[in-house]
Amino acid sequence: MVSRRFIIKVPATSANIGPGFDVVGLSLSLHLTLTVVQPESSDKPYVPPLLKYTGEGADEVPLDPYKNLTTRVALYLMRCHNIRSFSSGLEINVNNEIPFGRGLGSSGAAVIAGVLLGNELSGLKLPLERLLDFALMVERHPDNVTAALVGGFVGSYLKELDDAATQAASVPLSEVLPEYPEDAGEDWGLNPPVPPLGIGHYVQFRWSESIKAVAIIPRFELSTAKAREVLPLEYSRKDLVFNLQRLAVLTTALGQTPPDPDLIYEAMKDRVHQPYRRALIPGLPEVTSSLTPITHPGLLGICLSGAGPTILALATHGFEAIAKDAAAIFKKTGVEIDWKVLTVVRGSAVLDI
Numbered sequence: 001m002v003s004r005r006f007i008i009k010v011p012a013t014s015a016n017i018g019p020g021f022d023v024v025g026l027s028l029s030l031h032l033t034l035t036v037v038q039p040e041s042s043d044k045p046y047v048p049p050l051l052k053y054t055g056e057g058a059d060e061v062p063l064d065p066y067k068n069l070t071t072r073v074a075l076y077l078m079r080c081h082n083i084r085s086f087s088s089g090l091e092i093n094v095n096n097e098i099p100f101g102r103g104l105g106s107s108g109a110a111v112i113a114g115v116l117l118g119n120e121l122s123g124l125k126l127p128l129e130r131l132l133d134f135a136l137m138v139e140r141h142p143d144n145v146t147a148a149l150v151g152g153f154v155g156s157y158l159k160e161l162d163d164a165a166t167q168a169a170s171v172p173l174s175e176v177l178p179e180y181p182e183d184a185g186e187d188w189g190l191n192p193p194v195p196p197l198g199i200g201h202y203v204q205f206r207w208s209e210s211i212k213a214v215a216i217i218p219r220f221e222l223s224t225a226k227a228r229e230v231l232p233l234e235y236s237r238k239d240l241v242f243n244l245q246r247l248a249v250l251t252t253a254l255g256q257t258p259p260d261p262d263l264i265y266e267a268m269k270d271r272v273h274q275p276y277r278r279a280l281i282p283g284l285p286e287v288t289s290s291l292t293p294i295t296h297p298g299l300l301g302i303c304l305s306g307a308g309p310t311i312l313a314l315a316t317h318g319f320e321a322i323a324k325d326a327a328a329i330f331k332k333t334g335v336e337i338d339w340k341v342l343t344v345v346r347g348s349a350v351l352d353i
C-alpha cells in the first residue's frame, strides 16, 4: 500500500429536538477532526500506532489505540473483515471541539470517526449504509450517529430484524468493543459480532437556513447512560400522542421560511424524556419554560440537547439575550454555563491531503 495522508471530519449533533427522542438529530458546527498518516507498507519491524489528541477531553481520553473509543471502533470494523491490526507506523492526530458528556454527541462523533477510519485504513470502501450498521452496533440509538454521518436535520429508525439478526444486533457492547487488556495477545477479540445488514434507515428533512442553534452548555458532565437510566420503560397513550403530534409538525415546521415561532415553540415540547431528566439538570424546567418567543424575540423553541445537560435554543436572532437569560437562571441553581451560536452543517467528510 502506498503512503497516504487524509482528514476525517465529523460534526457534533443535537439529538431529540424535544419530542423526537431517539428519532431525530441535527448536525452542528463543532467538529471532531482526525488527521491520519498511513505510511506505505514495508518489511521493517512493526511500529505500533501513535495517537495524539488536542482539544476537548484531551486530559481524559485514552491514547492507547486499543482503549480509545475511536480506534477501537475502527479495529472492530477491520476485524469483522479479517484485518487483525493497524498497519505499521500509523499516526493519528485528533483535534476535538465537542465537549464530553454534554448532550452534543461527542460519543456518536467518536464512533462515526471510528467507522470512517476503519473503512479508510482497510481500503474496504464500504457504503454509507453499511458504515451506519457498524456504528449502530456500538451506539444503539440512531439519532446522533445518523446525523453525524449524513448531516443536516435527520430522522431515523431501526429496522425490525428477524430473530437471528435481532440476536446478532443485541450482543453486549463488551463483546462488540472489548476492553483490550494490557496483556492481550494477538488473537484477543479477533472474531467480533458482524452487524446484520440494514439496521438503520433515515431521511433528511429540510432545514430553514435562517435558523441557528444556541447551545447553552452547563459546566458539568452528564453521561448519556446515566440520563437514560432515569427514563421509564412504559408511557401513557396521552404522553405518546402528545409527542407524536408535535414531532409530525416539527419535522416540516423547521424547514419552512420564514419559520413560525408559535408553531415551533409548542412543537418542541416533550413528555417522553425531559420531565424525567430534570432531577439531573438543575434549572432545566425553569429555562425551558421562562424563555418564550414573546419574552425573547427571535426564539423559536427550546429543549434539552440529547441527554443533556446542554439546552438547545433554536432562534433566528436575539441569541445573546437568550443565552444570558438562560445563564442567569442556571446561576441561581449554582451552575455556570458557556454558550455558542452554532449552525447546521453537512455530515462527515474524508479528505485526502
Ligand SMILES: Nc1ncnc2c1ncn2[C@@H]1O[C@H](COP(=O)(O)OP(=O)(O)O)[C@@H](O)[C@H]1O
Pocket (backbone or CB within 6 Å): 032, 057, 061, 062, 068, 069, 070, 096, 099, 100, 101, 102, 103, 104, 105, 106, 107, 108, 110, 222, 223, 224, 225, 306, 307
Ligand atoms: N473523541 C473521543 N475520543 C474518545 N472517546 C470519546 C470521544 N468523545 C467522547 N468519548 C467518550 O464518550 C463519553 C461521552 O459520551 P456520552 O456520555 O454519550 O456523552 P455525549 O455523547 O453526550 O457527549 C466520554 O466521556 C468519552 O468516554
Ligand SMILES: N[C@@H](CCOP(=O)(O)O)C(=O)O
Pocket (backbone or CB within 6 Å): 013, 014, 015, 016, 021, 022, 023, 102, 103, 104, 105, 106, 107, 108, 141, 143, 144, 224, 227, 228, 273, 305, 306, 307, 308
Ligand atoms: N436520544 C438519546 C440521545 C443522546 O444524545 P447525547 O448527545 O446526549 O449522547 C437520548 O436522549 O438518550
